Amino acid sequence: MATEKLDLLIDRPTESIPERVVRRVCQAIAEGLLPPGRRLTERELMELTGVSRTSIREAVRHLQTLGLVEASPSRGVRVSLLGRDEVRDIYEMREALESKAAELFTIRATDAEVAALVEKVKPAAPKEGRLKAIFEFDEMLLDGARNSLLKSSLGALHVRIHALRSLSVTVPGRKEQSFQEYLDLTAAIKGRQPERAAEASRRHVQAAAKAALEAVELMEHKS
Incomplete structure (x- = not known):
């Protein structure tokens, strides 16, 4: 046996x-x-x-x-209570890295990956749905960029970026503006226009940085 x-x-x-x-x-x-x-x-x-x-x-x-x-x-x-200098540093790094990720994704991602990324940018009524879509969007962008060093560097930074999002969206009108910025970015990606995608990403990060700095300044005045 x-x-x-x-x-x-x-x-x-x-x-x-x-x-x-x-x-x-x-x-x-x-x-x-x-x-x-x-x-x-x-x-x-x-x-x-x-x-x-x-x-x-x-x-x-x-x-x-x-x-x-x-x-x-x-x-x-x-x-953590982040000051203006720390917030500025984080967003400067994000602008440099994320715009490159958008450019590389536009060049290297498959048609299926592009379609899946575009699908993530749509109105999601529940707050949890919006946040989950943003987290997944960031992960998909890095995966499709196919640069392991960029992924590890920006992936670590995303932890702090996600924490700052709760501040930036408190600025009136920021949620609606951010959604339009994502639409502009995915339109450039869908059109396979890497330079336009990189520029759309930079504009998005710059606007997010401005909102986050406004929120931090308001908090500092209150404290």
Whole structure:
């Protein structure tokens, strides 16, 4: 009788518990549920997430590395309060990298990838739907650009960019303007016009930077 092959392999989740915590906190910051300056203690994070203190501490260390939280004057940490100089630096890097990604995507993406990207730019009534579409748009743009170094550099920056979106959209009219900018960008991509796509991307980032800086300045006046 044939002996069955011994198999003791254990399935491992694609994300560790601390990584899941980081992802959920990043999402909450991007959605504006955790605004800049919001204090977070270990106890509160344990209660909100249902995970252990050890996992929370590891997640917080990673969030600090990403620049999303910082030490609080009191106990625990707080969602980072970004100044004008930091916001400007982030958007200057985003403008340079994202415009190049748009140009490369227009040149290198398949017709199916272009169609899928264009499909992401459409009105989505629920707030969650809009945010999810933006996150997926960014990922698809980087994948289709087919430049691993650009993807790793801009991918890391996107974490902070998503956090700033919750600020920039508070400026009146910014949501509608942003949607039109995405339409202009996807029209250039669909037409396979790389220079036009890069310019549309630059205009979008410049407008987003202006809105984010206005929001930060308003917050500084209130504090």
